[in-house]
Amino acid sequence: MQALVLEKTKSLALRDFPIEEPLGAHDVRVRIHTVGICGSDVHYYQHGRIGPFVVREPMILGHEAAGVVTETGAAVTGLGVGDRVCMEPGIPDPNSRATRLGLYNLDPAVRFWATPPVHGCLRPDVVHPAAFTFKLPDNVSFAEGAMVEPLAVGLHAANKARLRPGDIAVVLGAGPIGMVTALAALAGGCAQVIITDVQAPKLALAAKLGPILPVNVREQDLKAVVNRLTGGWGADVVFDAVGLPQSANQALDVLAPGGCVVLIGMPGAPVPLDVVAAQVKEARLETIFRYAHVFPRALALMGSRKIDVRPLITDAYGFADAVAAFDYASNMKPTSVKVQITL
Numbered sequence: 483m484q485a486l487v488l489e490k491t492k493s494l495a496l497r498d499f500p501i502e503e504p505l506g507a508h509d510v511r512v513r514i515h516t517v518g519i520c521g522s523d524v525h526y527y528q529h530g531r532i533g534p535f536v537v538r539e540p541m542i543l544g545h546e547a548a549g550v551v552t553e554t555g556a557a558v559t560g561l562g563v564g565d566r567v568c569m570e571p572g573i574p575d576p577n578s579r580a581t582r583l584g585l586y587n588l589d590p591a592v593r594f595w596a597t598p599p600v601h602g603c604l605r606p607d608v609v610h611p612a613a614f615t616f617k618l619p620d621n622v623s624f625a626e627g628a629m630v631e632p633l634a635v636g637l638h639a640a641n642k643a644r645l646r647p648g649d650i651a652v653v654l655g656a657g658p659i660g661m662v663t664a665l666a667a668l669a670g671g672c673a674q675v676i677i678t679d680v681q682a683p684k685l686a687l688a689a690k691l692g693p694i695l696p697v698n699v700r701e702q703d704l705k706a707v708v709n710r711l712t713g714g715w716g717a718d719v720v721f722d723a724v725g726l727p728q729s730a731n732q733a734l735d736v737l738a739p740g741g742c743v744v745l746i747g748m749p750g751a752p753v754p755l756d757v758v759a760a761q762v763k764e765a766r767l768e769t770i771f772r773y774a775h776v777f778p779r780a781l782a783l784m785g786s787r788k789i790d791v792r793p794l795i796t797d798a799y800g801f802a803d804a805v806a807a808f809d810y811a812s813n814m815k816p817t818s819v820k821v822q823i824t825l
């Protein structure tokens with residue numbers, strides 16, 4: 483079948499790539515309709531590795547997908563041919579200790595699309611466990627369905643924060659994950675979200691998504707804004723969707739006493755953390771690795787329009803132009819948030 487193959491660093495090809503995927507009793511076969519390009523896909527394309535995960539052999543990219551069920555395994559109930567679905571791209575070992583504890587995203591044996599050596603979904607069809615395949619509400623498009631995966635990161639972060647109604651949250655970074663985290667924080671009950679970035683078009687877009695106050699940290703002092711909004715108390719929750727060396731300390735700086743910092747972005751190397759700054763506020767530090775148990779909630783929130791990701795889908799390419807889509811995603815205009823490929 484035709485697939486978008488990362489041959490090696492900086493070398494992509496849309497070419498025939500034979501894959502044998504037998505349909506197990508608990509699997510479904512899905513014809514792929516839309517795939518979003520993630521920062522991790524671009525990172526593998528440009529650098530050939532993320533941390534310990536190194537691309538050593540040609541690998542199909544893509545892990546943010548929606549499509550249509552074309553075949554169901556003998557034991558599958560609840561999904562049928564023709565159903566519009568999206569897929570959770572990480573398949574854990576059902577017998578692992580992590581999975582049995584409900585921490586299946588932390589299963590060391592998890593097979594995650596487009597994380598070497600596992601192939602991704604930029605190809606006409608995939609076989610996937612029905613348990614990790616979710617029906618789209620009728621009013622949710624394939625393009626929105628392909629946004630469930632990044633949104634899941636934001637929802638998992640909101641869960642980890644244990645938000646309470648009326649919280650004031652700061653989201654550092656208005657990239658795709660920062661944006662969906664802001665939406666998740668509002669859906670989780672935040673009264674107001676303050677979002678930071680250095681790109682004015684991204685901030686302008688974020689400001690249209692709800693009670694979201696944009697702060698361009700090139701021109702404005704974040705702490706002054708947070709203090710003004712909170713009577714000098716600080717933000718209840720700070721989500722770091724940047725992962726720069728200094729961002730965890732910036733998060734602590736604007737945090738309220740007793741507040742929570744959720745570290746989402748991954749720094750490229752170990753970073754120094756001001757532990758005393760955290761201690762004097764009794765800050766709760768949370769981390770996330772991907773997500774677990776949130777796809778149905780993401781779809782419910784999209785279906786009720788409590789969360790609308792459509793303004794974030796800024797660029798669409800056909801499958802024939804998939805390499806061009808990746809070249810664009812590698813060097814996006816600041817007006818772009820999410821680039822998707824339609825098959």
Ligand SMILES: [Zn+2]
Nearest residue numbers: 520546631632
């Ligand atoms: Zn992703």
